[in-house]
Amino acid sequence: MSLIRIEDYRLAFDGFEGRVHVLDGIDLAIEAGESVGIVGETGCGKSVLARSLLRLNPSPPARVVSGAIRYEGEDILAMGGGALRRLRGGIIGMVFQDPVTYLNPVFTIGQQMQEVLRAHEPGLSRAQRRARCIELLEAVRLPEAAALLDRYPHELSGGMRQRVLIAEALAGNPRVLVADEPTTALDVTIQRQILALIADLVARLGLTLMLISHDLGVIGAACRRIVVMYAGTIVEDAPAELLFGSPLHPYTRGLLAAMPDLRQPGHMPSGIPGSIPNLRDPPQGCRYHPRCPLAMPICCTTKPVLRGAPHAVACHAVAP
Numbered sequence: 001m002s003l004i005r006i007e008d009y010r011l012a013f014d015g016f017e018g019r020v021h022v023l024d025g026i027d028l029a030i031e032a033g034e035s036v037g038i039v040g041e042t043g044c045g046k047s048v049l050a051r052s053l054l055r056l057n058p059s060p061p062a063r064v065v066s067g068a069i070r071y072e073g074e075d076i077l078a079m080g081g082g083a084l085r086r087l088r089g090g091i092i093g094m095v096f097q098d099p100v101t102y103l104n105p106v107f108t109i110g111q112q113m114q115e116v117l118r119a120h121e122p123g124l125s126r127a128q129r130r131a132r133c134i135e136l137l138e139a140v141r142l143p144e145a146a147a148l149l150d151r152y153p154h155e156l157s158g159g160m161r162q163r164v165l166i167a168e169a170l171a172g173n174p175r176v177l178v179a180d181e182p183t184t185a186l187d188v189t190i191q192r193q194i195l196a197l198i199a200d201l202v203a204r205l206g207l208t209l210m211l212i213s214h215d216l217g218v219i220g221a222a223c224r225r226i227v228v229m230y231a232g233t234i235v236e237d238a239p240a241e242l243l244f245g246s247p248l249h250p251y252t253r254g255l256l257a258a259m260p261d262l263r264q265p266g267h268m269p270s271g272i273p274g275s276i277p278n279l280r281d282p283p284q285g286c287r288y289h290p291r292c293p294l295a296m297p298i299c300c301t302t303k304p305v306l307r308g309a310p311h312a313v314a315c316h317a318v319a320p
């Protein structure tokens with residue numbers, strides 16, 4: 001049994017102007033100990049998918065149209081209050097996309113971490129919680145952890161704040177870490193440090209990792225397996241070396257061609273022509289067909305199935 005199994009999951013948002021079909025038939029199984037990267041352009045549904053694992057998309061307007069998301073066989077979409085509270089942080093720890101939003105400016109780091117710990121381990125005394133906070137801050141390699149507890153978020157650098165959020169995500173001893181763009185707001189050297197920290201924690205704590213980024217370089221540095229999303233669908237799912245070495249889907253090839261090559265100064269990478277579709281009225285068939293150089297008549301009418309293992313692709317024009 002897979003640790004996490006997402007089956008034909010469709011999610012829409014109901015708005016004033018109609019329904020937005022954000023996730024369209026996601027199939028994804030993640031085994032314990034895997035490190036899976038999710039990559040794709042802005043708006044393709046990466047964060048919505050991550051939040052779905054914790055059932056955090058606000059409903060309404062979010063509406064599950066079909067499918068199941070299972071953790072060790074148990075359907076997350078059917079979990080009751082107690083199981084859901086345990087799931088959030090106790091089984092799956094999440095680092096959210098926007099660090100500034102998730103740290104409250106009026107409370108110290110210590111106050112915020114104590115609050116998180118209280119939710120996970122209500123039995124601990126104040127002193128025990130403080131000791132655990134220090135332990136968590138040390139685990140994410142923050143120096144002078146004890147002094148840090150009395151500081152406010154604005155007194156920390158962006159990289160330090162991100163480490164605090166990772167520490168909070170680990171507070172409930174989760175088995176799975178979901179990190180949504182954990183390095184996007186940071187400069188390149190700090191990005192590297194945070195990625196190295198995540199990789200180290202994953203190895204040391206035996207975590208299963210889902211790392212989300214629009215940057216293939218970031219994903220490639222930390223993940224053994226890469227899932228490429230386009231407009232709410234998975235178009236390719238492969239071990240990292242196969243995805244980089246022999247990408248199959250035209251969209252993945254476009255993403256790779258759009259990466260800057262530092263060995264060729266002055267070389268401007270080509271972007272993918274066109275833009276992402278409006279999900280209120282998404283293209284029929286393959287959602288990528290309006291931008292695809294290989295599009296055939298069938299692509300406009302029939303959604304391609306994701307198939308092949310370990311290198312899976314959803315495309316009528318290329319075979320796995």
Ligand SMILES: Nc1ncnc2c1ncn2[C@@H]1O[C@H](COP(=O)(O)OP(=O)(O)OP(=O)(O)O)[C@@H](O)[C@H]1O
Binds near residue numbers: 013
């Ligand atoms: N609460 C919401 N209500 C309505 N629409 C939403 C909501 N949350 C997300 N969406 C829509 O779902 C789609 C996918 O958004 P999502 O945030 O998952 O994209 P993303 O791939 O994470 O993009 P980015 O790389 O910019 O973070 C977008 O069209 C977005 O507008």
Ligand SMILES: [Mg+2]
Binds near residue numbers: 047097
């Ligand atoms: Mg996002």
